[in-house]
Amino acid sequence: MANNSVHERILHICQLLKENKLDGAAELLASITAGETLLLPESIPSWIIIEQTACQLLQNSLHDSVENGQRSLKFIKQIGLFNYQLALIYTDDVQQTRLHNQVLFDPKVIRILVEIVNTLLQNDNLHHHDFILILCKWLEAIGHFVHRHDNLSTETLQSLRQSVLSCVLSDWYKTYLKLSVEINIPARMFFIRTCSFLTGIFQCAQLSFENALKTAQSYQIVLPVGEQIFDKNLSDFRQYLSQKNNIENDSACLTGVCLLITNCYKHEAFRDDHEYFSILLSLLKSNFVRTGLLPSWTNDSTILADTLMVQLKNATLVHNHTIQINIAASNSYFDYLISISDEYNIIYDILWTLSFNNVFHSKFCVYEAFLKRLKAFADQPKQFPDADVAQAAEGILWNITDRNRVIALPNQRDDVKPKEKPPVSVNSQYDLMLSYCWTEKTICKKIFQQLISKGFRVWFDEKDMHGRSCSAMAHAIENSQCIVICMSENYENSNACHHEAEYAYVRQCLQYYKGAALLWHLEQNIVSSESKFDEFLRSYIIKFGGKILNTDDFIAYFQSYFPQAPPVDWQSWLYTPGMPPVTHDFSTQLEEQCRQLAAQQTFITKGQLDALNAKQVAYLLNLLLNKQSAITYDYIKQMDVECDMSKYSNCEIRFRWYQLCIRVKYEKPLDDIFKFLEIIGRMKFVKPLYSEFKASWAEMIPRVRAFFDEHKQFMNPITAKQIEARLNANN
Structure with a gap:
C-alpha cells in the first residue's frame, strides 16, 4: 500500500472524528497497521489528534449512556490495539523511536489517563464497566514501550507512575488479589494485572543499566517504593502465590504480580523460603509457561518465565x-x-x-x-x-x-599442553584492584580517581579491561597486590562479581599455601635437614632484620648459604599460577586426634581437651557442630561442667562453642554470648550466631531481636542488613 494512501486515510479518520462518525473511523483505522505509520513522520501530528480524541472519548465513556458508550468503545478499542502493536515494534532507528514516543507519551493523553486511573481508584461504581479492559490495553502498551526503551526519559510519565502506584497500595488491590472474589470483574484486571505490570515496569526502568550508571539517586526512588509495596502487600502476595492449584488459571494477573514482586528488589524477603522456591519452580514448569515461550518479551508466558527466573536466581539460588x-x-x-x-x-x-x-x-x-x-x-x-x-x-x-579440573571439555585431547603464560613480574603491576558491580560504577569511579590522585596504581576495568573475559579478570588479580571489594547487594547477586571475589579469595589462600609449601620443600627435599634449615632461618633473620628486601634477596642468600644444594625451580614456585609444583604428604595426626574425640561415645574429659592446642579445640568443636544428631543438651552441659569452656578467650573457640550452646538451648552462657555479639563485629562470627538463634531457639528470638535493634547502629551496615534479613525470614 502506497504511503500517500496511508496518509490520506489518517487525514480521513480525523475528518470522520470531527463529524462524530466513530464506526467509520474505527473501520478505517483497522485497515492501518502500526508498521505503516513508522514511515510517515508527516502523519504524526494528525495521529496525535486521533490519540487525544480517543482518550477523551474513553474518559467520557465513564458517564455516557450505554448506547453512546458502545459506539465509542469500538473506536477506542481499535486505538488501544494499534498502540499495543506500536509498542511491540522493535527498531534501532532513533528517529522512528522518537516518533513512537510522541504518539504514546503525548502529555495531554497521559494527563487524561491519569484522571481516569484516579477516578477508578475513588469510584467503585465503575469497576464492572467494560471500558476498563480497553484502558488496561492502553496502559500496558505504554509499559511495553518503556520496557523496550528503558534508556529514554520518562519524566512525562511521573504522574502516571504515582497514580498506578497509589492503586497498588490501595485497599482495592488487597481485595482483588484474593482469588475468592469474582475474578472476571474488569477492575480486578486493572488493579492486579495492569497496575502491577506498569509499576513493575516503571521500577525496572528507573534502575535500568543506563540510568543506574548515570546516577545512584535511582536507588533512592526505587527501593523505598519496593519497601512500601512489601509492607502493604507481602502477606497477601504469599497467600496468593500459595494457592498453586488456582493461580495457574489466573495467568494474566499472576504475570503482573510476579513482575511487580521481582522489581520491588526485596529479594531478601524470600531468601530462605523453601516453599516459595518450590512455587517458583512449579510455575516455571507449568504448561502455561512451557508451551508459550517466545524469543521476545511479547506474551504473558515469556514475561512470567522471565520474572520467575530472575526471582529464582536473586531471591533463592544466589x-x-x-x-x-x-x-x-x-x-x-x-x-x-x-x-x-x-x-x-x-x-x-x-x-x-x-x-x-x-x-x-x-x-x-x-x-x-x-x-x-x-x-x-x-x-x-x-x-x-x-x-x-x-x-x-x-x-x-x-x-x-x-578452576577445579573436574571434567574435560568435549573432544578435548588430554595430550594437548596448555599455552605457556609469560611469567608474572616479581613486582605487582598494580597496588590494588577495585572489584565492583557496574551498577555502582559512578561511586566506584570516584574512589578510583581519589586513589589515583594519591599516587596508587589501581586496576579499574573501565580503564584497563579489554573485553569481559575471565582471563582478563584473572590477569588483573594476579598482577595486583591486594583486591578491594566494593560490596553491595548488587555485587552479591552478580555472578561476574562472585567470580572475581572467589578467584581473589582462592588466589590469596593459594599464595599463603604455596609460601608454606615452598619452605617445607626447601627444608625436606632440598636441605634435607630440619636443624640445618632452622639455622639458615635464624641467620637470615639476623642478616636482614630491620631491612627492606625482596624475593631475589631471599633466593640469593639461600643459594649462598647452601651452595651445594640441588637446584630449585623458582620460576614454577613463585611465578606460575596454580597449585605448588610439589605435593607434600603432611601428617594428619593432630586432625585424627580430634576426630577420635568427636566420635567417642563417652563425654569428653578435661584431660582430653587440655591436651589439644587452640586450633585443635576449634576444629573439634567444628566436628561436633557437624555431628548434629549426637549433640544433646546434656552433652553440652556436661562438657561445660567438666572442661570449663568459659576459660577460653580465643574467638574461634568461643564462636563455635556458642553455636553449640544455642543449638541445644543451653542457657548458662547466654550473657556471655550477648556480650560476645556486642564487642565482636566480624561478620564471620556474628552472622552465624544470629542465624543459629533463628534456626534453633525460637523462644529466644524476641530477646535476640531487641538486642539487635539496640546495637545495629554500631554494626557494619552490610553485616547489619544481612542479619536483619535472616531475622525477618519466615524460615
Missing part, C-alpha cells in the same frame, strides 16, 4: 545452598533448565550461579551438546549477539573445568 542441593537432587529441575537454555538467555546466568557449587559439576558433564555450545559461545563471543550469554558460558566453563 544465597541458599540448601535450595541448590534440592535442585541437584532432582534431575527433572536441572534437565528442564538445560532444555530451555536455547530459548531463554537468563538460564545461562542461573546455570552460572549453580556452577559455583561443586555438586553440579558432574551434572554438567552429562550434557555434552550443551558443553559444546558453551565452548562455542566462550571461544567466539563476537559471533553471538548477547554478550551476557558469552560471559556466562565462559564463567560456567571456568568453574567446572579451569
